[in-house]
Amino acid sequence: MTQTHKTYHRQQRGSPRRQTSSSPNETYQMIVLSGGKVYGILPDPANNNNSHTSEPRFVDVVVAGTKILTLLEPSKTHSFIDGLRSNSIKVLRINVENQIIMPGLIDVHVHAIGGGGEQGPYSRTPESRLSQLISAGLTTIVGILGTDGITRSLLSLLQKLKSLEYDGLSTFMWTGSYRMPIVTVTGSLHSDLLLVDKVIGAGEIALSDHRSSWPNFDELVHLISDARVSGMLSGKAGVIHFHLGSSPSRLDLLWKILNETTIPIRQMYLTHMASRGELLIDEAKRWLKQGGVCDFTADSDEQNETATIDTLNTFRNQKLPLSQITVSSDAYGSLPEYDREGRLISYGMSLPVFTLKTIQNLVLKYQWPIEEAIQFSTANPAKYLNFNKKGFIAIDYDADILILNQTDLTPLYVLGKGQILKTPTWIKRDMFEHIS
Known part of the structure; x- marks a missing residue:
């Protein structure tokens, strides 16, 4: 020591x-x-x-x-x-x-070098600070890019994660950003997974969102297949972390992949599944019943959200498989809100403490047993993402x-x-x- x-x-x-x-x-x-x-x-x-x-x-x-x-x-x-x-x-x-x-908390979705930018250059969110991550009880984070895969780079993210690792945290990362073809560190998803220790998969690839590049069936099949094979060769999870928006298309492409290929459902890891309205929550329920894994974004204090807490309570009452759910903070990611015409009407930023607050609310307000409430940011992500010994x-x-x-x-x-x-x-x- x-x-x-x-x-x-x-x-x-x-x-x-x-x-x-x-x-x-x-x-x-x-x-x-x-x-x-x-x-x-x-x-x-x-x-x-x-x-x-x-x-x-x-x-x-x-x-x-x-x-x-x-x-x-x-x-x-x-x-x-x-x-x-x-x-x-x-x-x-x-x-x-x-x-x-x-166990220390595992957060699978942290914009460690900042995110945002949807309101122009001045709306870029700041990068993470060590003391904020620690204060939130986080000991393992997975860094991610988001909307901006141009001025925010994977090399910068990788270096930031190395810094946080030096200071005592465990860090991993997703390669890629919202859009396809994906940005990578080495030139391909295959080599990123095989050669870059911290890369565990690709994400967050945006689907059914107005900021998505609207990939087609063949593009997604090739991407998921590459991640699966590279995951097998590297001993990593090799999953694709999909950002889901509120478009009526929702999970249509992913259901089509499951129906028309032999790709396992657990190669696709869906996020924001509790915060895009009731129709996407219904899709999350169906996805879990088919054996898939969903990530719920912790509720934001800034926007007085309760969607994730409400969904977790509902799913628990309905005896859905809670072991297939994770909760992440989306820390340092922007919180844009748009009207029906696509105009930005409010803007904020997620904080790393939101994950811990989810546990606190479940236990203190809704009387969940502690061992049940903590699984979403401890056991569940550790098992699913092959974080051995965590x-x-x-x-x-x-x-x-x-x-x-x-x-x-x-x-x-x-x-x-x-x-x-x-x-x-x-x-x-x-x-x-x-x-x-």
């Missing part, structure tokens, strides 16, 4: 606002999170009950390096720590008595851990790959965030 603290000290030296008293300030080799109730524990495959997570338990979580070393019964923690210290192993014990310990609290899994206040579900601590990124009184910031 020594390198973690070198990072803290480097940042403090460059900042006029030192936080030495509240940030971790001594080297250690292990962290023990004690006293909390752990949610998102990887289920025992021997139970064979198809559950995504086990029942929550009061166990202590031991972190060594970037991984979860073990889960301890609390009665054994004191002697375990004494044994380590007797062997000159430095241990940081963090008492989180009765608070919630859970999305659960388990031995040898990445130490991406979020600790929430048991009363209001606000983040107390955030750990990314074993690094402490947030405490109740301190948060890690990128190199230039202190500059006003």
